[in-house]
Amino acid sequence: MIAFLLVLALQLKVPDAEQFVGKPQGTPLTGEQLHLRTQQVGALLRCPVCQGLSVSDSPAEMAVNMRGQVRELLSRGYTQEQILSYFERSYGQFVLLKPKFNGVAAVVWILPILAVAIGVVIVVSKAKKLEQRPTANGQQPTANDPYLARVRDMVQKP
Amino acid sequence: MNRTVLIVGLIIVAAIVAILFMGLGNDPAHIDSPLIGSPAPGFALKAVGSDETIDLTRYRGKPVVLNFWATWCRPCWDEHPVLTANAQMAGDRVQYLGVVFQDEESKIRSFLEQRGWAYPTLVDQAGKTAIAYGVGGVPETYFLDKNGIIVAKFAGPMSAEDIEKNLRKAMQ
Numbered sequence: 001m002i003a004f005l006l007v008l009a010l011q012l013k014v015p016d017a018e019q020f021v022g023k024p025q026g027t028p029l030t031g032e033q034l035h036l037r038t039q040q041v042g043a044l045l046r047c048p049v050c051q052g053l054s055v056s057d058s059p060a061e062m063a064v065n066m067r068g069q070v071r072e073l074l075s076r077g078y079t080q081e082q083i084l085s086y087f088e089r090s091y092g093q094f095v096l097l098k099p100k101f102n103g104v105a106a107v108v109w110i111l112p113i114l115a116v117a118i119g120v121v122i123v124v125s126k127a128k129k130l131e132q133r134p135t136a137n138g139q140q141p142t143a144n145d146p147y148l149a150r151v152r153d154m155v156q157k158p
Numbered sequence: 159m160n161r162t163v164l165i166v167g168l169i170i171v172a173a174i175v176a177i178l179f180m181g182l183g184n185d186p187a188h189i190d191s192p193l194i195g196s197p198a199p200g201f202a203l204k205a206v207g208s209d210e211t212i213d214l215t216r217y218r219g220k221p222v223v224l225n226f227w228a229t230w231c232r233p234c235w236d237e238h239p240v241l242t243a244n245a246q247m248a249g250d251r252v253q254y255l256g257v258v259f260q261d262e263e264s265k266i267r268s269f270l271e272q273r274g275w276a277y278p279t280l281v282d283q284a285g286k287t288a289i290a291y292g293v294g295g296v297p298e299t300y301f302l303d304k305n306g307i308i309v310a311k312f313a314g315p316m317s318a319e320d321i322e323k324n325l326r327k328a329m330q
Contacts, residue, residue, distance in 0.1 A: 012211060014283050015199035015290030048294035061260045062294075065285030090199075090292035092192040118166060 017073055017086045024077030038071040041080050045070070045087055046097050054097055191292055191300075191311040198224070198302050199290040203257065203280035206266045212278050214306070217253040221328035222302040223321070225254070226288055228261045229269045231296045237315035238273055244321050245276040252325065255280065259288045259296055301328040 029037055042056030047063040055066045066087070073083050087095045099108050142148075193199075202213035214222070225241055227234040245254035254277035258266050263281055270279060282288055291300060294313070301310040301324045310324040 012204060012283060013200065013202035013213070014286040015201055019199065020290075048292075062285065062288075065260070066289060068284055069286065069289055087289075088192075090193065090290055091294070092190065092292070115170075122163060 017078060017082070020089050021078070021082045021086045024073075024079070025082060026077050026079040028077040029074045034071065034075055037074050037080075038067060041070050041074065041083055042067050044080075044084060044097055046095050048091060048095065191308070193292060193300075193308045194311060196308060198222075198300065198306050198308050199287070201280075201287045201290075203282065203287065206258070206263055206270065206279040206281060210278075212255070212280055214255075217255075218306055219304050220250075221252045221304055221325065222306075223252060223254045223325065223328075224257065224291075224300040224302060225297060226257050226259050226282075226291070226293045226299070227297045228259050229265045230261065233315040234297045235273075237297050240316060240318055240321070242274060242276045244318060252328075253277070257282050257287055259293065260285060299324075301325060303328045303330070 039056050042063075043054045045055040045066060047053045047055050047058035047060055047066070049060050049062045050058045053060075053063070055063045055070065057063075070083055073086070078086075084096060093099060101109055198214065200214050202211050204210070205212050223241075223245075225237075227237070241254060241256075245252075248254070256275075256277065256279040258279060259282050261281075266279060266281070291298075297315055299312045299316060300308050301312075303309050309327045309330075312320055312324055316324075
């Protein structure tokens with residue numbers, strides 16, 4: 001029976017990462033380091049059957065399988081970039097929780113920076129306008145202004 | 159300044175509304191497969207109810223309908239008779255294959271015995287085949303042309319019309 005199962009296992013073939021991203025370019029990991037890196041790389045991948053959960057955080061069987069595959073690839077020496085490329089090849093950029101800076105995804109990066117920059121320009125120009133705002137009689141106050149001199153006197157009086 | 163702020167604000171709002179409007183017609187469950195136009199990932203998996211291992215390359219030379227499903231998936235129950243009937247009608251011209259995803263062989267065998275089958279059903283190993291194809295849920299079907307290139311993907315249970323429409327692309 002064992003011999004039969006062994007023969008069967010040898011005949012089975014599942015798609016392998018080497019077909020798509022080449023040979024491993026890193027160091028094979030084991031033990032605690034393997035566990036830690038599996039969590040870290042899994043946290044960068046989106047669970048395709050969940051609502052916004054990473055592969056590391058989801059208890060779904062799909063995520064468990066993906067985590068198992070990440071673990072296996074890390075133990076064979078595949079790098080984070082190779083593993084992310086492997087999943088991206090099957091699922092597209094959707095599977096990456098941190099979108100890449102290209103195409104439409106670049107908008108996700110540019111828009112917040114652009115919004116902050118526009119906000120800063122508006123605040124600065126408003127502040128400048130407030131500084132230059134003329135007084136009630138339409139004149140800018142000067143250092144020798146009699147009104148300012150009276151105020152200064154009142155403030156400095158003990 | 160107020161006019162500039164208004165114009166910039168309007169441009170930003172218009173861009174956001176345009177992006178949201180474009181997404182209105184999209185099916186949230188539909189994710190385009192980046193594999194369309196690429197060679198289908200190869201596999202050799204055990205067939206349910208036999209000791210035979212079926213290699214995908216065996217069917218090179220004719221279109222393949224590769225259906226990922228599971229017995230715990232209710233829409234797959236509805237899709238099963240449609241696929242079976244279409245596979246029987248297609249005969250040798252098209253090869254239908256089922257790949258069962260996250261399931262137990264005993265449950266699959268019992269399901270097929272109750273409902274019948276017309277093509278081989280294979281058991282995925284730890285979801286590796288499904289992951290290589292980018293399966294996000296079941297049922298999900300991939301259409302391969304005679305050269306083993308993925309030409310279409312369908313997410314969800316298919317009707318006979320859906321099969322026909324996608325199969326046409328595979329037969330071109």
